[in-house]
Amino acid sequence: MPKLILGPERRTHPLVWCAAIICTIIAIAVIITGLVVFAGYMIIRPRVPYISVNYANLDQLNYSQTGQVNLQISLNIKAENENAKAHASFSDVSFILNFHGLKIAQLRADPFDVPKNESVDLAYVVPSMSIPLEQDAMEDMDASLKQNKISFNLKGDARTRWRVGILGSVKFWSHLSCQLNFFPNNGSIINTDCSSKSK
Helix, strand or coil: CCCCCCCCCCCCCHHHHHHHHHHHHHHHHHHHHHHHHHHHHHHHCCCCCEEEEEEEEEEEEEECCCCEEEEEEEEEEEEEECCCCCCEEEEEEEEEEEECCEEEEEEEECCEEECCCEEEEEEEEEEEEEEECCHHHHHHHHHHHHHCCEEEEEEEEEEEEEECHHHCEEEEEEEEEEEEEECCCCCEECCCCCECCCC
């Protein structure tokens, strides 16, 4: 029976086979790694540590018509680690407390660790001090006293780091930015909804 031969027979080069085998091995390794990471995440269910204000009080507020204000504020900031299987560490902790753009105090903390499922409280007392106010700040203070509501802004950051089992070490910045509202007549806070935790 006649046969039709169009050209010489070609064989695949061994290097091509080697490249194909290597690519297959890499693809399988990537898939296995992805499955292991996903399984580890589902088992550990890591949660991002966060910081929040759990207590604040305006201990003292004396204001004169000359624009001098004497105040003292107590703050308690909590560092929370809700992970059941991972310790967390906090560093570069720094917060700025200000009134009407005027810096009242900078609050810092040395690096510290938070065990599994625990929290650490950072207690601050901004000491009594005499602060001269500009004209616009004086007007804002007058309005605040008349309304029996005075506001301070608290902003800051903390670097968090925690080891999530086989997933390795994770680093994250916790950002805190909120307004603390007080009743000037008794110093109690109106709201404490101030947290870096995602809602």
